[in-house]
Amino acid sequence: MSAKVIDGKAEAERLRGAVAEEVARLKADHGFVPGLAVVLVGEDPASKVYVSSKAKQTVEVGMTSYEHKLPADTPEADVLALVERLNQDPGVDGILVQLPLPKHIDSTKVLETIAPDKDVDGFHVVNVGKLSTGQWSLVPCTPYGSMMLLRSTLGKLSGLEAVVVGRSNIVGKPMAQLLLKANCTVTVAHSRTKDLPAVCRRADIVVAAVGIPELVKGDWIKPGATVIDVGINRVPAPEKGEGKTKLVGDVDYASAAKVAGAITPVPGGVGPMTIATLLGNTLIAACRRRGLTPPTYFAQIDKDLFG
Numbered sequence: 472m473s474a475k476v477i478d479g480k481a482e483a484e485r486l487r488g489a490v491a492e493e494v495a496r497l498k499a500d501h502g503f504v505p506g507l508a509v510v511l512v513g514e515d516p517a518s519k520v521y522v523s524s525k526a527k528q529t530v531e532v533g534m535t536s537y538e539h540k541l542p543a544d545t546p547e548a549d550v551l552a553l554v555e556r557l558n559q560d561p562g563v564d565g566i567l568v569q570l571p572l573p574k575h576i577d578s579t580k581v582l583e584t585i586a587p588d589k590d591v592d593g594f595h596v597v598n599v600g601k602l603s604t605g606q607w608s609l610v611p612c613t614p615y616g617s618m619m620l621l622r623s624t625l626g627k628l629s630g631l632e633a634v635v636v637g638r639s640n641i642v643g644k645p646m647a648q649l650l651l652k653a654n655c656t657v658t659v660a661h662s663r664t665k666d667l668p669a670v671c672r673r674a675d676i677v678v679a680a681v682g683i684p685e686l687v688k689g690d691w692i693k694p695g696a697t698v699i700d701v702g703i704n705r706v707p708a709p710e711k712g713e714g715k716t717k718l719v720g721d722v723d724y725a726s727a728a729k730v731a732g733a734i735t736p737v738p739g740g741v742g743p744m745t746i747a748t749l750l751g752n753t754l755i756a757a758c759r760r761r762g763l764t765p766p767t768y769f770a771q772i773d774k775d776l777f778g
C-alpha cells in the first residue's frame with residue numbers, strides 16, 4: 472500500500488484565496504485593509520527566508536505588511552518598545568515576533584508584551600489559557616494548519632486515537648489541545664517516553680513535532696494511519712553534490728509512506744499551511760478588533776472540526 476500524499480501547498484492556496492476574497496470585501500464594505508507586522512531580530516538565514524515569504528504572501532492577499540528588521544545586538548528594551556508601539560498602532564492588526572530571538576533577549580517577556588488581541592501567533596498566556604479552557608482564541612498557526620489538513624483528509628476526528636510526539640509551547644501542546652477539542656483521545660509523547668514506537672503504533676493520527684530529523688519510522692505507524700509531519704530540518708545531502716543540503720521532516724518519509732493511509736510531505740505539507748493560517752489569524756484579529764464577525768470560511772472549518 473502507498474499513502475495518499477496530503478497536499479499542503481494546494482490547501483494553503485485555497486485558504487489564501489478565501490482570505491484574499493474576504494480582505495477585498497472588508498475594503499469595499501468597511502474601508503480598511505488588515506495589517507500584519509513582523510519583527511525579526513538578527514540575521515538567522517532560515518528566519519530571513521520565512522520572514523520575506525510571509526511579507527510577500529501578506530501583500531498577495533491584499534493586506535499591508537510591516538517589516539521590522541533589527542540588528543542582532545538590539546537591546547531587549549528597544550524590542551519591547553517597538554512591540555508597545557505596534558500595540559498602539561491602529562493600522563496593525565497582527566504582530567509576529569520571529570523566534571528564536573537572540574540569547575540576550577527574554578522571549579517570554581517579549582511575547583507577553585504583545586497585545587493579546589493582536590497576538591496572531593497565539594503564544595500569549597491569555598490566548599494559551601483561552602485555548603486550554605475551550606474558549607475561542609487566536610490559535611497557534613502550525614497546529615491550526617495541521618488541524619485543517621486533518622479535516623480535509625479525515626473529515627470528523629471524533630473518537631480517534633491521536634499521538635503527538637513533542638511537547639513544545641509552539642506546536643506540541645496547542646496541537647494536543649486542538650485534537651482534544653476535536654474529541655480525539657490524545658497522548659503527548661516526547662524524548663523521555665518509554666517505548667515511543669509502541670506508543671505511536673496505537674495512533675490513528677501521528678503528529679511528529681520533535682525537531683529530530685526522520686525520527687519516526689515506518690514500523691512505528693499503524694497501517695492506514697494519518698501522519699502529520701511538522702518537522703522542517705535542513706540536513707546534508709551529499710547525494711546531491713558536495714556541500715548540498717535538503718529539507719527533511721521528523722518522519723522517515725520513505726518507510727512511513729509505505730504503511731500510512733495518508734501523509735504530509737516536507738516540503739509542501741504543514742509549512743505552507745503555517746503561513747496561510749497566519750494570514751487567516753490576521754484577518755480574524757482585524758475583524759474582532761472592529762467588532763465584525765470573522766469570515767464564514769473559518770466558522771465552517773471550526774464547526775466541522777470542533778462543532
Ligand SMILES: Nc1nc(=O)c2c([nH]1)NC[C@@H]1CN(c3ccc(C(=O)N[C@@H](CCC(=O)O)C(=O)O)cc3)C=[N+]21
Nearest residue numbers: 521567568569570571592703738739740742743745746
Ligand atoms: N513567531 C514565530 N512564528 C512562526 O510561525 C515561526 C517562527 N516564529 N519562527 C520560525 C518558524 C518556522 N516557520 C515556518 C513557516 C513556513 C514554512 C514553509 O513555508 N515551509 C515550506 C518551504 C520550506 C523551504 O523551502 O525552506 C514547506 O515546508 O514547504 C516553514 C517554517 C514559522 N515559524
